Amino acid sequence: MMSHRFHFPERGLGLLLMLPQLLITVIFFVWPAGQALWESTRLQDAFGLSSTFVGLDNFASLFRDPLYLQTVRTTLLFSVLVASLGLLVALLLAVMANRVVRASAFYRTILILPYAVAPSIAAVLWLFLFSPGLGWISYLLAQCGIDWNHVLNGGQALTLVVLASTWKQISYNFLFFLAALQAIPTSLLEAAAIDGASPLRRFRDIVFPLLSPTSFFLLVVNLVYAFFDTFAVIDAATGGGPGKSTETLIFKVYSEGFKGLDLGSSAAQSVILMLLVGALTLVQFRYVERKVQY
Amino acid sequence: MIENRKGLDGLSHLVLIAGMVLVAFPLYLMLITASYDANSALPTPVPLLPGGHFFANLGQVLTGEGGAVSWPFWKILGNSLAMAVSIALGKMLISLLSAFAIVYFRFPLRNAGFVLIFATLMLPVEVRIFPTVAVITDLGMINSFAGLTLPLIASATSTFLLRQSLLSLPRELAEAARVDGAGPLRFLWDIVLPVIRTTLAALFVINFVYGWNQYLWPLLVLRDASLSTTLMAIKSMMGEGAVKWPLVMAGATLTLLPPLLVVLGMQRWFVKGLVDSEK
Numbered sequence: 323m324m325s326h327r328f329h330f331p332e333r334g335l336g337l338l339l340m341l342p343q344l345l346i347t348v349i350f351f352v353w354p355a356g357q358a359l360w361e362s363t364r365l366q367d368a369f370g371l372s373s374t375f376v377g378l379d380n381f382a383s384l385f386r387d388p389l390y391l392q393t394v395r396t397t398l399l400f401s402v403l404v405a406s407l408g409l410l411v412a413l414l415l416a417v418m419a420n421r422v423v424r425a426s427a428f429y430r431t432i433l434i435l436p437y438a439v440a441p442s443i444a445a446v447l448w449l450f451l452f453s454p455g456l457g458w459i460s461y462l463l464a465q466c467g468i469d470w471n472h473v474l475n476g477g478q479a480l481t482l483v484v485l486a487s488t489w490k491q492i493s494y495n496f497l498f499f500l501a502a503l504q505a506i507p508t509s510l511l512e513a514a515a516i517d518g519a520s521p522l523r524r525f526r527d528i529v530f531p532l533l534s535p536t537s538f539f540l541l542v543v544n545l546v547y548a549f550f551d552t553f554a555v556i557d558a559a560t561g562g563g564p565g566k567s568t569e570t571l572i573f574k575v576y577s578e579g580f581k582g583l584d585l586g587s588s589a590a591q592s593v594i595l596m597l598l599v600g601a602l603t604l605v606q607f608r609y610v611e612r613k614v615q616y
Numbered sequence: 617m618i619e620n621r622k623g624l625d626g627l628s629h630l631v632l633i634a635g636m637v638l639v640a641f642p643l644y645l646m647l648i649t650a651s652y653d654a655n656s657a658l659p660t661p662v663p664l665l666p667g668g669h670f671f672a673n674l675g676q677v678l679t680g681e682g683g684a685v686s687w688p689f690w691k692i693l694g695n696s697l698a699m700a701v702s703i704a705l706g707k708m709l710i711s712l713l714s715a716f717a718i719v720y721f722r723f724p725l726r727n728a729g730f731v732l733i734f735a736t737l738m739l740p741v742e743v744r745i746f747p748t749v750a751v752i753t754d755l756g757m758i759n760s761f762a763g764l765t766l767p768l769i770a771s772a773t774s775t776f777l778l779r780q781s782l783l784s785l786p787r788e789l790a791e792a793a794r795v796d797g798a799g800p801l802r803f804l805w806d807i808v809l810p811v812i813r814t815t816l817a818a819l820f821v822i823n824f825v826y827g828w829n830q831y832l833w834p835l836l837v838l839r840d841a842s843l844s845t846t847l848m849a850i851k852s853m854m855g856e857g858a859v860k861w862p863l864v865m866a867g868a869t870l871t872l873l874p875p876l877l878v879v880l881g882m883q884r885w886f887v888k889g890l891v892d893s894e895k
Binding site for chain 1: 624625627628629631632635636638639640641642643645646649658660661662709710711713714716717718719720721722723724725726729732733735736739740742743744745746747748750751755766767769770775783787790791794799800801825828829831832847850851854861864865868871872875876878879880883887890891
């Protein structure tokens with residue numbers, strides 16, 4: 323595949339150089355993943371002393387568990403909201419930033435700030451904005467007659483974690499959209515403008531289709547982000563509550579794993595999550611192929 | 617600029633300013649809140665202009681004076697820094713070596729190794745969290761710096777980005793080095809590293825931020841308060857009955873500063889590298 327490339331003759335050295343990465347991958351990725359797979363097919367006795375093979379029983383009982391299905395629904399709603407809101411806002415900002423000349427570096431600098439912010443800090447900042455009696459947003463909402471209390475109201479709690487998670491991800495989406503927009507040849511747009519196409523028309527017929535590989539890539543990245551990386555946001559902002567209204571799949575694995583009650587069920591949940599990331603990663607590669615490479 | 621539309625330009629600036637306010641307001645309010653007296657009730661809603669206690673609060677959090685924090689921030693900032701730098705440099709080192717091996721050598725297991733490294737993309741640490749904690753426990757690495765950092769330094773993303781940069785180098789570069797009698801490692805150190813330094817800079821930013829912002833993993837691996845990170849400290853400050861917002865925000869400011877400086881200081885390389893890393 324790369325036969326036209328130059329290769330050093332020291333074959334042993336090649337293996338040696340790859341070894342550190344391989345060792346870490348095997349010890350900390352393959353081994354735990356294998357253990358999870360193994361435990362997901364076993365049932366422990368009440369004392370955790372012995373376990374028996376139960377096939378896919380752990381998976382089957384998960385999908386019969388209404389609480390688990392509720393968490394699946396919460397995760398889907400949360401992820402779709404985070405991904406769609408994040409993409410829309412970032413696309414709008416990127417299109418505008420691509421238009422303006424004056425102050426564009428300044429806008430960009432401000433807009434990449436959230437990239438550096440830890441998810442748990444993002445949660446703290448938004449928690450403060452919404453904290454009843456203290457925060458600006460809850461204050462303004464109260465002026466409009468809306469009583470905000472995300473500690474009691476599940477819908478409001480979900481709104482809070484969606485906003486904090488989206489805010490954190492805006493920089494990333496913005497940078498990718500801006501780079502994609504800047505890669506569109508100006509001559510295409512000039513030609514369309516000479517033909518009398520309005521800016522809106524040019525966006526719909528030229529820019530938007532050319533952005534679709536980037537949009538698709540970002541959609542997958544944002545879904546993965548919402549599924550997995552938002553753990554810290556949820557933990558710091560709501561702790562999964564009230565009730566289980568902001569409990570996502572990853573949060574459930576964590577909170578149940580901590581109690582250590584049902585090893586088999588925890589492992590089965592981990593395996594489901596691995597399959598989910600695996601599927602999303604494959605979809606991403608299949609559709610975007612060479613355009614997008616990790 | 618394709619045509620001159622004053623109205624559209626005005627609208628663009630308006631949207632961007634709105635976006636900027638959305639992005640910056642939570643951060644601005646963090647600084648403002650950090651400047652009010654931590655021992656008296658905050659005015660509601662928090663004023664939009666700063667008070668006079670900013671440096672007093674920073675000092676209190678940094679030194680841990682008056683029991684504001686369970687462990688002084690100047691120590692745990694060091695922990696966070698050590699964690700972030702080790703993760704970033706560790707990722708870059710092992711990724712550089714494996715990318716170099718993949719591109720410049722042919723050896724048995726090369727493709728299998730490549731696929732294996734690639735597969736780690738599908739296993740973010742959050743997903744395999746408890747099995748990995750079990751492995752760390754088995755290896756006796758719980759509550760240790762090695763246990764904290766080693767499992768996080770495998771990096772498919774960095775390996776791929778570095779592989780791309782190496783593939784873009786002309787083959788004559790290696791041939792010339794060979795003719796001049798340079799071995800592979802000398803070639804890597806003297807010729808390849810200087811050529812790909814912008815990629816390395818970008819990777820450092822991405823991986824430093826990744827390392828600094830680790831939350832769940834330190835929570836599970838570390839038991840000792842003396843090893844804890846600033847994010848863990850802020851979590852415990854938030855867990856107290858009456859949250860002292862000015863001190864929390866002072867802590868958040870200190871926690872934010874290092875990754876922010878790295879991102880802004882290396883902005884140009886970072887932006888290019890981030891977008892390249894996925895394209």
